[in-house]
Amino acid sequence: MxxxxxxxxxxxxxxxxxxxxxxxxxxRRNAIGILMGIELILNSANINYLAFAFYGGGKYDGxxxxxxxxxxxxxxxxxxxxxxLAIYQNFKTIDVxxxxxxxx
Amino acid sequence: MLATIIFYGLALLTVGxxxxxxxxxxxxxxxxxxxxxxxxxxxxxxxLAADFVAMVQLLVYVGGIxxxxxxxxxxxxxIADVTVxxxxxxxAPALVVVxxxxxxxxxxxxxxxxxVAAVVAPAPTTYGIGNAFLGDYVLPFEVASLVLxxxxxxxxxxxxHEARE
Numbered sequence: 001m002x003x004x005x006x007x008x009x010x011x012x013x014x015x016x017x018x019x020x021x022x023x024x025x026x027x028r029r030n031a032i033g034i035l036m037g038i039e040l041i042l043n044s045a046n047i048n049y050l051a052f053a054f055y056g057g058g059k060y061d062g063x064x065x066x067x068x069x070x071x072x073x074x075x076x077x078x079x080x081x082x083x084x085l086a087i088y089q090n091f092k093t094i095d096v097x098x099x100x101x102x103x104x
Numbered sequence: 105m106l107a108t109i110i111f112y113g114l115a116l117l118t119v120g121x122x123x124x125x126x127x128x129x130x131x132x133x134x135x136x137x138x139x140x141x142x143x144x145x146x147x148x149x150x151x152l153a154a155d156f157v158a159m160v161q162l163l164v165y166v167g168g169i170x171x172x173x174x175x176x177x178x179x180x181x182x183i184a185d186v187t188v189x190x191x192x193x194x195x196a197p198a199l200v201v202v203x204x205x206x207x208x209x210x211x212x213x214x215x216x217x218x219x220v221a222a223v224v225a226p227a228p229t230t231y232g233i234g235n236a237f238l239g240d241y242v243l244p245f246e247v248a249s250l251v252l253x254x255x256x257x258x259x260x261x262x263x264x265h266e267a268r269e
Contacts, residue, residue, distance in 0.1 A: 005111050005151075007220055011213040013115050013148070017122050017141070019206040024126040026198035032176055033131060036138055039169065040122050043145050046161075047152075054152040057221035060232045064241055066157050067233070070164050071248050075255035077169045081176040082259040088180045 010051035018044035031084045031094040035077065042073045111151060118144030127192075135170075135177050142166050153226035156233055 017040055024037030046066045053062025084094055091099050121140030128134045142165045149158035237245045 004105055004107050007218055008214060009111065009115075010148070010152070012210070013118065015206060015209055015213065016119050017145075018209070019202050020119070020122040020126045022205065023198055023202050026201060027126075027192040027195055029193055030131055032173060032180070033134060036125055036134060036173065039138065039165075040125060040141060043141065043165075046157075047145065047148055050149055050152045050154045050157060053154070055218070055220045055223065058153070058224040058227075060229065060236045063154050063157050063229060063233060064236050066154070067160055068244065068248065070157075070160055071252065074164050074168055075251055077172055078255050078259045079262070081172055082263040084176055085179065085263045094180050 007051055007055045010047060014044040014047040029095050029097055031087065031096050035080045039073060042069055045069060114144050114147040114151065118148065131177055135174055139166065139170055142170060154229060156229045
């Protein structure tokens with residue numbers, strides 16, 4: 001299946017997705033947009049795990065770690081969106097520049 | 105070669121959707137573009153002979169996280185205000201940071217000589233993954249359930265609307 005493609009193709013694809021996710025995290029001012037960038041970054045990390053697992057001889061350790069990453073991403077999304085909803089209840093907006101009560 | 109064509113198609117879908125997530129001015133477009141990115145990644149996983157992880161990705165990301173994100177987008181206002189719903193600031197310095205970090209990682213990834221083992225024929229992975237979860241990885245597996253329970257309770261506590269007197 002993926003054997004004829006080469007490891008570097010997957011690494012470059014993962015790198016591009018990571019860069020787009022980081023750009024999303026750095027420039028967005030919508031809190032949900034920032035969480036979407038984090039999801040992209042976690043997906044790119046998972047592509048790397050599975051690519052190295054595939055080209056490393058088909059062991060299962062890389063896939064196990066990918067499943068743990070997916071599990072933590074689910075927990076992170078649940079907590080992150082709960083925080084976003086709590087911010088929305090207090091500030092009536094989810095623009096992260098507006099929620100600056102703690103800034104000195 | 106068929107696998108190469110499929111790979112480039114999936115890569116195009118994933119990168120295009122991720123770019124739409126990163127650059128769209130409308131938060132709703134970003135959210136639905138995330139669907140394309142996740143589906144492309146599912147295809148990449150299948151290409152890497154990880155059938156079980158692909159199904160987990162489909163169930164958890166597309167069926168869980170994406171639906172949750174759409175709910176959060178719909179529950180927070182500003183949707184109708186299309187032009188400013190997904191404001192982006194500081195694009196120039198962010199691009200500099202991303203290009204520096206991406207360049208360093210590309211240099212590290214492409215200049216390293218990776219030792220690639222002989223590719224084995226794709227086989228069902230559920231048997232091996234199940235054995236690993238109940239063997240070597242049984243402690244992280246149990247801790248993961250605690251993490252999920254804590255996240256569940258934490259989400260309820262955080263998002264509960266306090267009745268103030």
